[in-house]
Amino acid sequence: MAFAMSLASCPGASLQAATDRPSSLGSPAPRPRPVPRWRWPRLRPSAFASDQQALLAALREQADPEAALRMLNSALARDDFAPGRDVYEEIIRKLGTAGAFDLMKVLVREMRQEGHQAGPGVVQSFVEGYARLHMFDDAFDLVLNQLDMFGVQGDALVVVYNQLLRTLMEGSKIKLLESAYTEMSNRGVKPDLATYNTVINALCRVHQVRTAVLMLEDMSSNGVAPDEVTFTTLMQGFVEEGSIEAALRMKARMSEMGCSPTSVTVNVLINGYCKLGRVEDALSYVQQEIADGFEPDQVTFSTFVHGLCQNGHVDHALKVMDLMLQQGSDPDVFTYTTVVNCLCQNGELDEAKAVINQMVDSSCLPDVTTFNTLIVALCTENRLEEALNLTGIERNAITFNTLVDGLCMAERIDDAAELIEQMISEGLQPNNITYNSILTHYCKQGNIGKAADVLQTMTENGFEVDTVTYATLINGLCKARRTQAALKLLRGMRMKGMRPTPKAFNPVIQSLFRGNNARDALNLYREMTEVGEPPDALTYKIVFRGLCRGGGPIKEAFDFLVEMADKGFIPEFSSFRMLADGLLNLGMDDYLISAIELIAEKANFRESDVSAIRGYLRIRKFYDALATFGRLLDINNPRWTYR
Structure with a gap:
């Protein structure tokens, strides 16, 4: 050679x-x-x-x-x-x-x-x-x-094509996958079971379940019999669409074709029932399967427990866990953590602690996720000492950040600082989330000097100040009535190539309106639409309310109402009422009628309610129309506040 x-x-x-x-x-x-x-x-x-x-x-x-x-x-x-x-x-x-x-x-x-x-x-x-x-x-x-x-050549070709199809499926390249499958057939490479299962799986992943079902006919014409993987994949696809009945029909078709269901099949259907909140149907289905000889495994029980917890049936979930233990199928960490999380969400913290103790007694050691779930709940309930004294785990950054945030919320800032030192001593570095908790505390107190010290510490330790940190500082500056300093910080974000979020823009816009700088506030809003992230509901509330309070010509407030409604945002009635009073005082009745008609349409008022409002408007009973309109608007439109 x-x-x-x-x-x-x-x-x-x-x-x-x-x-x-x-x-x-x-x-x-x-x-x-x-x-x-x-x-x-x-x-x-x-x-x-x-x-x-x-x-x-x-x-x-x-x-x-x-x-x-x-x-x-x-x-x-x-x-x-x-x-x-x-x-x-x-x-x-x-x-x-x-x-x-x-x-x-x-x-x-x-x-x-x-x-x-x-x-x-x-x-x-x-x-x-x-x-x-x-x-x-x-x-x-x-x-x-x-x-x-x-x-x-030969039989190896289908193996190569199957490898490509599987790779395209995992990469979510469905169009390429469909082209590869078509070319495979055009070139005389006969698809096998693995081919069909891959294509069906790919179609189900992109919610084309009915197209996937048609592949069964293609399989039949090519003499390829579907297996339990084929049917279970289709059932999972229907479950993801929320169609448990279609999944059950597929299971019946599976049995008709002599393909026996597996534990995976049963677990998929249990999950389907639970996702729809049909827990009783899930229980009946499992009992029927057990009567037919099915033996539930750990996944079956865990799926059931998860479904029960998702639908608020934590007491039933605890009974299922007891049944697991009786049958020698020990719950795993995921199952226990699911129950602990559900109990914590219900405020049943002592019960959650009891479940963790049961875990330990069953030789299933809780992991940091289990403890973090409980720690978050304890901090939320201001049971900080219990959270701080939990032992038995190696705490991670999430644990420390949760505790630091809880201490800051309880205004125990010295304890929070001490905990950060302990965090460092255990080999964990504070991150932006850690520092943002302390920054938020100082900003709420209006202690901008201390907040600046924290920011300097972050910079010295090599942290890149992110948009969340900037927004926290900007909000604090605005609450301390240091609007120009906040505006300077906002400009600094842009100079660093950052794209400010509404949480950074909103407090500055609000402060400018409160300082009777309506023109600057409106200009900043326009700048936000050009260089920042899109305005949110709170942005529109702030600007509309500022304009309605006399921050500019009333026609400008009306035009802004049209703009925000076209973007899908509905005003609060308290702000709308200010606009309405201004329009009526200036004799701009037609503008008021147009505004009411616009918002009634965008807020999807019932036709009967719209007819009642129009009746008042037709006879010029504007305040009666506004009373009815306001009641309906408050029902349809949630209130937004800035924190």
């Missing part, structure tokens, strides 16, 4: 070009790690099998493609060594993780020249490598147009 090359002559530049190409997601693909320059020496007949196995074992243990190449080069320095098929496949797989596709193709050609078959496993290395870099179009093109390079 005479073959010699260097990486510089093949993959170096092409790797750069390949990784600079846009991925099929529309953004640049992640850049793979660089592969070292190397070359193949001239090789002689194959080495002993023991040498091949030793090298193969070493390559498999090596996670770094660069180090794997160095190992291979070292072996190739021997004149009596030539890589076997397994070595080729392993090094190609390693190169796939680095995105060295051009070099991989060179090795495939060399592999075949040496008489080794490049089977589906080699193709899969390419497909997985492309998928890792989001280059799904390249994976599609490889299988559809470049298979001759590998020499894959």
